[in-house]
Amino acid sequence: MALSGVEIFKLLPKTNCKKCGHPTCLAFAMKLAQRQVSLDLCPDVSEEAKQKLGEASAPPIRPVSIGSGDRLIKMGEETVLFRHEKKFINPCAFAVEIKDTQSHEEIESITQEVIDSEIERVGQRLRIDAIFVSNASGDGAKLQEAVNIVLKKAPQVPLIIHTEDPTSAEGAAKIAKDNRPLLFGANEANAEAMAKVAKDLKIPLGVNAKGLEALSALTDKIKSLGVEDMVIDSGARTAKEILADNTCIRRAAIKKGIKALGYPIITFAQRSDAMLETMIASLGVAKYSSIVVLSSVQKWKSxxxxxxxxxxxxxxxxxxxxxxxxxxxGEPGQDAPLMITTNFSLTYFIVTGEIENSKVPARLAVMDSEGLSVLTAWAAGKFTASKIAAFIQESGIENEISNKELIIPGYVAILSGAIEDKLPGWKITVGPREANAIPTFLKTR
Amino acid sequence: MAFALPTETYAGKVYEVTIGTDKTATFGGENVLPFHNFEGTIPHKPLIAYEIQDVPPEDWPETLRKVYEGKSADPVTWAKHCQDDLKAEAIALRLIGTHPDRENRSAEEAAKTVSDVLAAINVPLIILGSNNPDKDSQVLVAASEAAKGRNCIIGKAQESNHKTIVAAAMANNHKLVAMSELDINLSKQLNILITQMGFDKERIITDPMCSALGYGIEYSYSVMERIRLAALTQNDVIMQPPMMGDIGFYVWKVKEAQASESDLPQWGNLEQRAIGWEAATAAALLLSGAELLIMRHPEAVKTINSFIEELI
Structure with a gap:
């Protein structure tokens, strides 16, 4: 369990030497408690204190990563159960399953779909993050072959290799080891051998046991065999089991400090009904999965x-x-209306949506207001006449349009005179207060 | 060391609400977080109501409109189709045609529509206004009277118009939707105002305002989670009414539910995308606490029903 600042303080040298850059040991202890600094900054801390603090300061859910470079997948490190308390940290990764019984062409084509899955939304690049290669054939050679096909086509995409046979595991994981794959398939029967493969190749190990009690016993055992980076599967497959197990795992790790369950969770969402699969995957996203395995790449589902x-x-x-x-x-012509709003993403989405609903092609000037909505930005002095005027002038938009008219949100009607003063030659029109009145406003102009 | 499952017990409980008179439907009543059957009891499944409206759905996107083609020209036929063919357990009639910017139908016309629909169905009816606070305070009063004795849900009462709507719901013995805008304190305040008028808090359904996936759903999600936590862990009785997600209304106007695949090939098949959008929005709000969902596409409803079956 996490220690309080005062508890940490008791373990520090209490010399107030300032070598750590903090005025006192207590100040340093407080920062440590908030996990804002590392204990390494203290040159005089005792070994005993280091060990105690190390255990206590480890995040309740162990950070584990797979892959490398700009496709690195970071998991774990979560600190809360509900997102309003604090940001959820490492977004859940989506993996698509490839079976080694599939043909060469099928494997290549799914791999290509993963490569092509990337889209941009609100400035973020989003994609299917990983490929889950399963040893459906039971044949180690087939598994290696499938891994080879994927690696050749997409050497940068992180891999999860699934087999319960340690020899096949070693063969397949070895060829992918430079890209730090996850080896999935350790269980009570093969724990020693699988742990050895993961330890030798220095890769994380996916661990499966039925139920949380067996699972925590198994992670303890594998940890004692020298593998620390694990991803866990409680065997939950139905929505009910996934919700119950994921919730109890998260609680056990965060609220009870049970380290044996403090690992990222992998969830299997594959269904023959694509719509239902999307729901199970949604459950994983909302409720604590770090990896969700899907049966296929479909653009709408992604x-x-x-x-x-x-x-x-x-x-x-x-x-x-x-x-x-x-x-x-739409496709605004030279005489299309020009509207302005702030850059809060919801404001942007709602306003563009309503302009689209109006079927009137238009231009929408979106001004940086540090993500605040119109009224808040105005109140905070980030959506003022002079800033609006400067933005419109610098944008060079006046060269692209025939009549210099700017439509401002109804909530900032008060600004219209001041903007007209600062934008000579422009007509300022006050638009509706609420976005849902935009269609009527644009259609009746 | 023996492993103890980290279960929790809660001090509070969500009110159980029953609507309808002939065939009734009941939701709420659980004493745990959504679908936490491993640590408490959930006596009822969430209820899904099919949305219909008083005017033909010409404003609905093609993907959705075509599903009701030939069955949605008048609200009575539409309601019967939902009840008899789609096996709806409840129907939500939105009186959108009363909006001053739309057909601007009168309160009397709305009341007649309500009577006609009620005469044609035996499943419970949820009666929703056009979300124009002034007009709703006339329309919902007339609609309430027209539905007297049928144990409907009337909504939505907002802070600006709650007085007349609460009085009408009370006089005609209906349940009431209380809607506030994405803020737990506003939601609590509205429920207090409503109960101060003498309206029983166990007859309220809280609508903390739905947002579509990609368009602020995280706000609806977290407000719902916070309301539910207040109800259960703090035993805050004013926060214990069940919650509603007005899914279809918010989903079917977003771009993702309308843009064609030829315009945006990277977004994939429009029909599945749109249905998936409605279903995923519904799933997220179920997981954060909604017990009553208003939905539009039969395939999205079917998916959510399967999802609920698996969760219960």
Whole structure:
């Protein structure tokens, strides 16, 4: 369990030497308690204190990563059960399953779909993160062959290799080891041999046991065999089991400090019904899975899941923002209306959605207001006449349009005179207060 | 060391609400977080109501409109189709045609629609206004009277118009949707205002405002989680009404439910994307606490029913 600042203070040298950069040992202890600094900064700390603090300061859910480079998948490190308390940290990864019984062409084509899955949404690049290669054939050679096909086509995509046979595991994991794959398939029967493969190749190990009691006993055992990076599977497959087990695992790790369950969770969502699979995957996203395995890549399904993941993992304290620029809605001609709003992503989405509903092509100037909505930005002095005027002038939009008219949100009607003063030659029109009145407003102009 | 499952018990409980008179439907009543059957009791499944409206769905996107083609020209046929063919357990009639910017139908016309629909169905009816606070305070009063004795849900009462709507629901013995905008304190305040008028808190359904996937669902999700935690862990009785997610209304106007695959090939098949959008929005709100969902596409409803079956 995490120690309080005072408990940590008791373990420090209490010399107030300032070598750590803090005025007192107590100040340093407080920072340690908040996990804002590392204990390494203290040159005089005792070995005993180091060990105690090391255990206590380890995050309740162990950080584990797979893959490398810009496709590295970070998991774990979560600190809360509910997203309003604090941001969920490492967004759940989506993996698609490839079976080694599939043909060469099928494996290549799924791999290509994974490569092509990347889309951009609100400034973030989202994609299917990993490929889960399963040893459906039971033949070690077939597994290696499948891993080879994937590696050749997509050497950068992180792999999860699934087999319960230690010899096959070693063969397949060895060829992928440079990209730090996850080896999945350790259980009560093969724990020693699988742990040895993972330990020798220095890769994380996916561990499966039925139920949380057996699972925690198994992770303890594997840890004692020298493997620390694990991803866990409690055998939950139905929605009910996934919700119950994931919740209890998260609680056990965070609220009870049970280290044996403090590992990222892998969830299997594969279903023959793609719509239901999307729901099970959504459950994984909302309720604590770190990896969700899917049966196929389908663009619509990816968009649904990427969006949900982005929403759930948004920092509740920081509003989402879109880039400052002049967006085109439809295909606006020179005389199309020009509207302005702020760059809070919800504001942007709702306003563009309503302009689209109006079927009137228009330009929407989205001004950087640090992600605040119109009224809040105005109140905070981030959506003022001079800032609006400067943005419109610098955008160079006046060269692209025939009549210099700017439509401002009804909530900032008060600014219209001041903007007209600062933008000579422009007509400022006050638009509706609420976005849902935009269609009527645009259609009746 | 023996492993003890880290279960929790809760001080509070969500109110159980029954609607309808002939065929009734009941939701709420659980004493745990959503679907936490491993540590408490969940006596009822969430209820899904099919949304219909008083005017033909010309404003609905093609993908959705075509599902009801030939069955949605008038609300009575539409309601019977939902009840008899789609096996709806409840129907939500939205009186959108009363909105001043729309057909601007009168309160009397709305009341007649309500009577006609009620005469044609035996499943419970949820009667929703057009979300224009002024007009709703006339329309929902007339609709309430027209539905007297049928134990409906009337909504939505907002802070600005709650007085007349609460009085009408009370006089005609209906349940009431109390809607506030994505803020736990506003939601609590509205429930207090409503109960101060003498309306029984156990007859309220809280609508903390739905948002679609990708369009602020995280706000709805977290407000719902916070309301439910207040109800259960703090035993805050004013926060214990069941919650509603007005899913279809918010989902079917977003771009992802409308843009064609030819315009946005990277978004994939429009029909599945749109159905998936409605279903995923519903799933997220179920997981954060909604017990009553208003939905539109039969395939999305079917998916959510299967999902609920697996969760219970």
């Amino acid at each position: 968009l649904v899941l990427f969006t949900l993941r982005q929403n759930i993992y948004t920092d509740p304290q920081v509003p989402m923002q879109v880039e400052q620029k002049i967006y085109k809605v």
